[in-house]
Amino acid sequence: MQAHAILFPARLHDSGHPVHVVEGLAHNPRTVPDVARVVARHLAKNDRRGVLLAGHSKGGVIGK
Known part of the structure; x- marks a missing residue:
């Protein structure tokens, strides 16, 4: 795992x-719409409302 993938969440937490963290999304070959559905299900399942999504590279696009 790259250092920024660890440091960015740690800095937000600190x-x-x-x-x-939505597990299992690192280096995924799936399409943006497919992964957006995974994230949406994760948010609904864990009752996360009014959240700010932060992502890097493809994760940033998925968050849009």
Whole structure:
């Protein structure tokens, strides 16, 4: 795992923001719409509303 993938969530957490990670998305070959559905299901299943999604590279596009 690249350092920024660990440091970015840690910095958010250390700044007082709760951080929740959607597991299994690193280096995924799936399409953006497919993964967007995975993230949407994760948010619904865990009752996450009013959240700010943060992502890197493809994860940033998925968050849109």
